[in-house]
Amino acid sequence: ETGVTQTPRHLVMGMTNKKSLKCEQHLGHNAMYWYKQSAKKPLELMFVYSLEERVENNSVPSRFSPECPNSSHLFLHLHTLQPEDSALYLCASSQDFVAQQFFGPGTRLTVL
Amino acid sequence: AQSVSQHNHHVILSEAASLELGCNYSYGGTVNLFWYVQYPGQHLQLLLKYFSGDPLVKGIKGFEAEFIKSKFSFNLRKPSVQWSDTAEYFCAVKPNDYKLSFGAGTTVTVRA
Numbered sequence: 001e002t003g004v005t006q007t008p009r010h011l012v013m014g015m016t017n018k019k020s021l022k023c024e025q026h027l028g029h030n031a032m033y034w035y036k037q038s039a040k041k042p043l044e045l046m047f048v049y050s051l052e053e054r055v056e057n058n059s060v061p062s063r064f065s066p067e068c069p070n071s072s073h074l075f076l077h078l079h080t081l082q083p084e085d086s087a088l089y090l091c092a093s094s095q096d097f098v099a100q101q102f103f104g105p106g107t108r109l110t111v112l
Numbered sequence: 113a114q115s116v117s118q119h120n121h122h123v124i125l126s127e128a129a130s131l132e133l134g135c136n137y138s139y140g141g142t143v144n145l146f147w148y149v150q151y152p153g154q155h156l157q158l159l160l161k162y163f164s165g166d167p168l169v170k171g172i173k174g175f176e177a178e179f180i181k182s183k184f185s186f187n188l189r190k191p192s193v194q195w196s197d198t199a200e201y202f203c204a205v206k207p208n209d210y211k212l213s214f215g216a217g218t219t220v221t222v223r224a
Contacts, residue, residue: 106155
């Protein structure tokens with residue numbers, strides 16, 4: 001248990017569905033991150049938030065929409081996804097940009 | 113663009129054998145270096161990190177890594193592996209900002 005939780009752990013959705021991934025950190029950190037982990041590829045940084053303000057959108061398609069309502073919660077809203085978006089989506093948090101990042105267990109997403 | 117290369121995709125070895133996983137990066141400035149491990153069914157967790165000082169870093173579970181600046185390398189070692197070391201190992205590099213770049217990972221299988 002790292003203090004970073006993610007729900008749901010598994011999600012299967014059709015290409016026309018709208019769903020949301022949730023991340024919560026109980027560590028009092030100020031920075032939160034979304035990563036995409038695809039098989040046999042390096043983790044890809046998607047979004048970075050610092051103090052609820054987005055500081056990075058790493059060329060992510062608009063069908064992925066992040067939301068950070070407060071420093072403890074981070075959402076990833078999904079709509080009209082493609083099968084190639086199937087992956088493990090990881091949330092992470094850190095005290096600041098210098099400190100190490102703590103990862104959640106991930107949401108395994110399958111897009112049919 | 114900064115990149116992180118892990119030399120081995122899959123390593124298979126027997127218990128008590130020595131392990132060395134290679135990691136090279138292309139960034140030329142000051143960097144922070146990390147090794148993360150992902151045990152089957154578990155979340156990413158930090159094994160060890162290098163920020164500054166002694167280039168030989170000790171981590172958890174008997175792992176160590178050596179930073180060789182001239183070679184842009186941060187190789188991970190363990191003198192005697194156990195079956196419980198079966199996992200995927202990720203090298204990660206972070207310059208003095210928030211972008212943590214990961215290698216593609218090395219799957220280590222330890223046979224009893």
